[in-house]
Amino acid sequence: MGKTHDDGRLAGLFAAPVGQAVARAGGGPAVTAAETAAETTAAERGAANDGAAAPVPLRPLEGVTVLSLAPNLPGPWAAWRLRQWGAHVIKVESPGGDMMSRMSTLIYERFSAEVEIVEVNLKNKTGRAQLAKLADQAEILVTSMRPSAAERLGLPELADRMSLAWVEVVGSEEDPEDPGHDLTYQAANGTIAAGGPEAPRLPAVLLADVMGGERAAGQALAALLQRRANVAGGHGGAVRVKVSLEQAVRDAAVTTDLTHAEAILGGTLPEYGIYRCADGYVALAALEPHFRERMETLLGTSAEELAAVFAEQPAEHWVTFAKEHDLPIVPVT
Structure with missing residues (x-):
């Protein structure tokens, strides 16, 4: 099934265009923007965790x-x-x-x-x-x-x-x-x-x-x-x-300018919505290009495709899936 939304509606919100391929160093196969973002994020997380000091609670009002x-x-x-x-x-x-x-x-x-x-x-x-x-x-x-x-x-x-x-x-x-x-x-x-x-x-x-x-x-x-x-x-x-x-x-x-019924976050985008799963509901918020591209590759592109896929499994499955694939999916509690 084809996409049911206009990619251009979000294009101005993010710097990276959807699905853009970048040549690998050394002439290897091209890597998509989503893959690049995922690799960069993983590297940043690793660097942040190496020797990072625990945050100190801010208590500027001591004595007040x-x-x-x-x-x-x-x-x-x-x-x-x-x-x-x-x-x-x-x-x-x-x-x-x-x-x-x-x-x-x-x-x-x-x-x-x-x-x-x-x-x-x-x-x-x-x-x-x-x-x-x-x-x-x-x-x-x-x-x-x-x-x-x-x-x-x-x-x-x-x-x-x-x-x-x-x-x-x-x-x-x-x-x-x-x-x-x-x-x-x-x-x-x-x-x-x-x-x-x-x-x-x-x-x-x-x-x-x-x-x-x-x-x-x-x-x-x-x-x-x-x-x-x-x-x-x-x-x-x-x-x-x-x-x-x-x-x-x-x-x-x-x-509410973003969330009313006809607005961009009001239910018009398949990648931003609430879907029924096998034992309740899950929320999906794959707005950024790398998240959306990963979603389309792994789950589907249209609201109908996503609804059918989410309905097959319980919320716990989707929590694990989201962790494994770095996707913003959580159960509705």
């Missing part, structure tokens, strides 16, 4: 204390990332605890590991006095609440007095008082798969929360650097940055 008033997922995710970079994290929880502890023990325990958790009732003066003592130990403050709630707790004045690097995780930067969650931000920005004629499905990944958490960690580093520069220059006051969960999804949604 982070105070987190952020429950659920985005704030704890940011604090977890900052802790990975060496920071000491103090998390303030209300007497009722973090709702995440009741929603998912796995997630709560993962993001609470090595975190100092302090129960504080911020609704009374004693609790707010306790919060001020904790803030006196910190350089970074992470919150996840509406601005009106932060005002009621006196956080702007506290952050200014302590010259804190304050990362405020909010839903919408334009309307931060509006209620919302990951689902509503994804629904409003086109990142929920419609599933063809079926009703839209709930997202498998909490994209707004995860991206917002990562963005908050990065903004915390930037705010910390600015805070230290301000203090060194004799300037006090808080360094405040807002991280919008909706904006995080909005930024990620630009990639």
Whole structure:
């Protein structure tokens, strides 16, 4: 069967044309670009493994204390990332605890590991006095609440007095008082798969929360650097940055230009798709010319050919096959 896709659609993305033959040194038979790439990759791997030192964990925040008033997922995710970079994290929880502890023990325990958790009732003066003592130990403050709630707790004045690097995780930067969650931000920005004629499905990944958490960690580093520069220059006051969960999804949604139904990664390329195998499904992503050429030689060229081949064997077979032939094929779990 002939190819069902236009090779030219990907030609501009990669330097090496599909199937180009290169003459071997000494006048031997020609070697294809795929073979050359495979040999080069193997050589590079061998060189990298010879005497390579183990990577050293980056801990630039050793000695930095982070105070987190952020429950659920985005704030704890940011604090977890900052802790990975060496920071000491103090998390303030209300007497009722973090709702995440009741929603998912796995997630709560993962993001609470090595975190100092302090129960504080911020609704009374004693609790707010306790919060001020904790803030006196910190350089970074992470919150996840509406601005009106932060005002009621006196956080702007506290952050200014302590010259804190304050990362405020909010839903919408334009309307931060509006209620919302990951689902509503994804629904409003086109990142929920419609599933063809079926009703839209709930997202498998909490994209707004995860991206917002990562963005908050990065903004915390930037705010910390600015805070230290301000203090060194004799300037006090808080360094405040807002991280919008909706904006995080909005930024990620630009990639749907590649993945919508008619787009290049939306199912139009045989070499980039999901196929049924004997006991489930496998994902194939042979985009680069050397991968695609190897795929066409070993498995087939059209979507129909690939579907027939993959259906013959279980996922475990294809995992082994992928390792043996250096192809990007994995089971869908």
